[in-house]
Amino acid sequence: MELLKVEDLTFTYPRQARDAGEAAPALEHVSFQVQEGEFIVVCGESGCGKTTLLKLLKRELAPHGEQSGRIWFRGVPQEELSDREAACEIGYVLQNPENQTVTDKVWHELAFGLENMGVPTPVIRRRVAEMACFFGIDDWFRKKTTELSGGQKQLLNLASVMAMQPRLLILDEPTSQLDPIAASDFINTLMKINKDLGLTILLTEHRLEEVFPVADRVFIMDQGRLLLAEPPREAGRDLKQLNGDHKMLLGLPSALRIYHGLDAADAECPLTVRDGRNFLAANYENRIRRLERKPLDAEAEAERPVAMRMKDICFRYERDLPDVLEGVALQVYEGEIVSILGGNGAGKTTLLSVISGVNKPYRGKIEIFGKRIQKYSGKELYTGKLASLPQNPQTVFLKMSVREDYREIQKVMNYSDREMERKIEETAELLGISRLLNRHPYDLSGGEQQKAAIGKILLLQPRFLLLDEPTKGIDAWSKRQLQELLKDLKGQGITVLMVTHDVEFAAGVSDRCGLFFDHEITSLDTPEEFFCNNNYYTTAANRIARQQYDNAVTCEEVIELCRRNGRKPAAGGKTEGEKPGGGRGELADGKRGMRYGA
Template sequence: MEIYHVQDVSFTFPLQERKALQNIQLKVHDGEFIIIGGKSGSGKSTLLRQLKPILTPHGKREGEIVFRGKPIGELDQRTQASEIGFVLQNPDNSMVTDKAWHELAFGLESLGLDQQTIRIRVAEMASFFGIQTWFHKPVTELSGGQKQLLNLASIMTMHPSVLLLDEPTSQLDPIAAADFVETLRKINQELGTTIIMTEHRLEEVLPVSDRFIVMDEGRIVVDDQPRKVGEALRLMNHPMFTAMPSPMQIYAGVTPESPYPVTVKEGRQWLDRYMAEKPIVRIEAAQFDDEITAIPLAAEPAVRFKDVWFKYEKNGPNIIKDLSFEVSGGQFYCLVGGNGTGKTTALSLASGLYQPFRGKVYIGGKNIGSMNARELYNNNLAYLPQNPQHLFVKKTVGQDLFDMLTHSSLSKEKRADKVQAVSEFLELQPLLTMHPYDLSGGEQQRAALAKVLLLEPSILLLDEPTKGLDSFFKDKLASYLKQLNADGVTIIMVSHDIEFCAKYADVCAMFFNGSITTSGPAKTFFAGNSFYTTAANRMARHVWSHAVTIEDVIAQCRNNG
């Protein structure tokens, strides 16, 4: 049965000439699991929001969208709320009550259901999602993964026939993201709910989906089964192929034949067949360590934590516990770990936003507690927060960028040149006249990053900078960050993007329970982990245990070929 029929739909935002969507043709059948992918700003989220009128942005729409045989514009708000669920990228934007169980019941109460029905549905969904152990907890005490799961469960209590999700795993750690995707698979398989989801992180979600739709500049360029989409993108030499799962990229880098593997399991099986008749040359960890550029340690570290303790409230729990580590000048240092372990708090301490109640934080050998804001941030330190909207203070992106240079001694022409250069690098030129809040999540991330880069700091603190970015911009960002490293800039990055950290970082550290449990050179660090490692390593570790990146595995296949 056809649940959505999208016919010749185009959409243009107010005061914009370029169409965000162009002649979209799409049919969605009941029970399908569909992923929509594409570069940042390609129209994914805009298309998704057309499928629930109450969330459709202001603008001009052409064409027709039919929901269950009825024009979607004729759906009343009650039908939309109960039949079409929508999960936002940031779970905090969806929370409206104080306790987990209140959140589960809120939607049902809004629909006016009786108490008995509400009790039954809440209990049923709490059991289905495994929420019983934190059923009575305040939502402020939940981890990012728990919040997103609660957000999903609160929508599912209303028994929607369609579930729309806009990059729901972008702020989750790898384990929480995998658990969330598994929950979506259960909803789709066991409840028969139709799922349409935009996503940049495709490793976990593509294997459980029926269709993958790729968008580019407001158009659908490919729509097929995931493995067939991979083949099509490869033949088209489309940049979106670099976002496909690691087994598929490794396979395509070794042999042009089909079918392409999608899962780690399929990749392992192909690798075993490929290596069956070949002598395996084992590689030692030292061979990979030799690839890591040795960074000379400065006499004084750029950033140093010494016995640091921190908590947000006087009688609250310790968030940072006896944290000690140091980052050398010109080093690219990544912090990974689960949601709620203290990574962002540690970055905030390094930025001077908070002060520890015990221990010291040093920037360039000087105690941060004795430095004023001007001394700390004047060409010394810059901080990109997790939520890019925290940096926007003006009505347009262009004004926001110029605002960063307000106190600069540069001439007006020099300021304009700097803004133009960073705008070109991050491809912000078409967005300069737009309000920052009208941008997509990935575009907001790029605009916020541009503001930070304009400061030209000697120490750069980045909290989830790749969140919402497509693979093309990740590679572009990495190239720029490595150039900053070469110029002596120190980078400390908090990230859930394991592949990015493994490929580009110098040193990685695991955060757990408020402190660092282990650290080491990026490749050897990830080679020693079971879950906090790359899909490429999980696929090939039984043959080459220290092959961590896609490039590592492809190179070893060719060397052994």
């Protein structure tokens, strides 16, 4: 039964049109249908129109602009839905849980929507109790919402929406701020809701490792158009055949990326870690099990200049609260990239705030470039030495356009007008955001805001860079560009200390990785040692390959080892060589896949 129908939907933001000097649609001729009980994953580059599409489906959140086309819900035009139907039957979970939490207590948050709908008190109590039990909220039912971790807040938002008993649940990148374990738990909860309750789910995500394989269909968007709308296995295969260089290929699950990287089109297309393991075992030898790496020279490391040294750091937010940091010690060398991983609420962001001087520890000492942090006077520390990217990129912006915000750096760095303009253009070109310079920062998508915020930080030309979740909301192609940028900065002697939940990004860019747990950094080692010895804080590529190869961490490393080992002999006794090229053109069955507006 058809639940949702979108027909020839086109939408243009008014500010976007003025900046471009012409109509520049955020969505263009988008058409699709969603059946009752389907699980749909919408993916694409940052700024491709995913969030715009979802907000247009929720009437109360629809942005202002020029819109054409029609939207039907349960056979009724969207504009003819009653206020109660629109509010209750279409649930929406925002990307940032802070923006959706409106009350001070967990129990009140669960009841808030029902109270506004005038639901009788006995019914409210029953539904709230049911949701608290189903989502495992009963242990923190009486807590303040301010005391919850990021994962708990996002789960509370989902439970609050589910208490309204919606027919359609829309989620905009709900796991972007969650650690790998919390993200996995959240996705498993969505799968349970979809299977057990038959709830229709429409979800946008950049982290596709877990949601892509479980979807009934995947919608791949490209520059405001719907490029593909197919089951995940077909979508993963067809995207390569439609465009072998498409940027979204980098965002596909690791099993698919390895499959495409090896051009093994004659084998069955894998989706999950289990599929990937079976694919490797069935098709590739493992005579060569390890990649040769240059061993770490401990003596040479000890002689390197130190960018930041902290010892015995203790910090708490209030005198009567427990320590967030307890005896933390960390040493970061000049010209290296260090990533800190860990669960939500562990204290990683607090660690960065203490290093940057925003919060002061009550015990311990911190040295930056050999000088105690207290010895820096005025703005000395923040002029050409240290810069910090906060977790929420919106806090970086103060002006009406990105360009105006960038010009504020001139006051700090004493650039001439001409030099400032040159640096703005160079930075925007480097990050691929030249077209965003005249846009209001709050009109940008989450990923675009993140890239624009990184650009402002880079204009300060720091020698020591602190990054808090730099890949949040960013598509896979932009992550690859950021990865190359950080490596270039490292080559210039710039030091980077990064807090991230993105294990794939950390594995690809870091010199050392550490795990923050129990108020301190419990381990700090090379990516190979760190990820190959973890089960959860590791990459999907490592999970796929660890039974076949010993030290492959990234998809590129798995592909390299497969190529060195070669294909296994086929059933007829012949060894099949790998097919060159990306395999564009028609599919095996002569079809091109379902494309809209392509």
